[in-house]
Amino acid sequence: MNVQYQYDFFQHVPSIVVSLLNYLIFGLIIYSLYKRKKDKITLWKVILIAFIGGILFSINLNIFHSFIQIPILPIGVWLLYWICKKRFGKIGWEKYRSFAWAGFYIKFIFIFTSFLIYPIDLLIYPKDELKTFISEIKQPKIIRTIPKVSDVELENSKLFQSVDTFKINELFKDEKWYAGTFQYETKMKPIERFPYILVGTKPKFGSNLKTIIYIEKDGKGIFITTKYKHYYFRSDTNIISPVKGGNNHVKK
Numbered sequence: 001m002n003v004q005y006q007y008d009f010f011q012h013v014p015s016i017v018v019s020l021l022n023y024l025i026f027g028l029i030i031y032s033l034y035k036r037k038k039d040k041i042t043l044w045k046v047i048l049i050a051f052i053g054g055i056l057f058s059i060n061l062n063i064f065h066s067f068i069q070i071p072i073l074p075i076g077v078w079l080l081y082w083i084c085k086k087r088f089g090k091i092g093w094e095k096y097r098s099f100a101w102a103g104f105y106i107k108f109i110f111i112f113t114s115f116l117i118y119p120i121d122l123l124i125y126p127k128d129e130l131k132t133f134i135s136e137i138k139q140p141k142i143i144r145t146i147p148k149v150s151d152v153e154l155e156n157s158k159l160f161q162s163v164d165t166f167k168i169n170e171l172f173k174d175e176k177w178y179a180g181t182f183q184y185e186t187k188m189k190p191i192e193r194f195p196y197i198l199v200g201t202k203p204k205f206g207s208n209l210k211t212i213i214y215i216e217k218d219g220k221g222i223f224i225t226t227k228y229k230h231y232y233f234r235s236d237t238n239i240i241s242p243v244k245g246g247n248n249h250v251k252k
Contacts (some may be wrong), residue, residue, distance in 0.1 A: 013206030053103025
């Protein structure tokens with residue numbers, strides 16, 4: 001029931017599911033109040049009042065990569081109070097008050113439903129499976145990140161056949177590579193472990209994952225960066241092959 005949505009929201013299935021749940025909760029609560037009300041009011045007016053009651057000043061937080069809206073000031077309720085008192089007097093406000101406050105308090109329920117987004121995301125899009133990040137391949141192309149390595153091409157059939165064999169792995173087992181890449185205060189020159197970038201792939205539909213996919217120089221490792229985390233997958237299958245005379249880094 002947020003007033004403002006980001007474009008990415010509509011590309012993320014778990015967020016859409018929770019939002020639909022929020023609308024269902026909103027509808028059930030408001031309809032329950034409507035049925036118990038002795039003074040019958042037009043249903044569309046009740047819904048409108050509840051929506052206006054949900055207008056508020058809030059603190060927005062990002063917890064577990066989920067957008068959480070903490071209600072602070074019931075601006076919509078104050079607005080309705082002022083309008084009703086001015087136009088209908090005290091009786092008018094008494095008639096609509098329960099629906100206005102319901103619109104505000106329902107926002108607190110939405111705080112708890114927002115925490116469902118993260119576990120639903122992990123359930124539908126497990127981050128320990130490569131197929132979450134590489135679900136569709138269209139016109140794949142491998143780009144060199146440094147000029148000193150040879151050109152290679154992706155072996156599509158091998159990638160499709162071996163996608164389930166790629167297992168999540170510990171990236172920093174190679175202490176020498178870690179020191180050379182991240183500990184810039186040392187005199188060691190960085191070791192380029194992932195000299196290729198794979199483009200032309202898509203993650204699972206509805207995951208809203210924005211990724212950069214790096215291929216390890218031996219063709220058996222894939223390093224994926226997202227907005228929040230990094231993932232490293234390793235397999236015994238080589239998914240790249242040398243072009244134009246071969247590649248010393250790539251072994252069949």
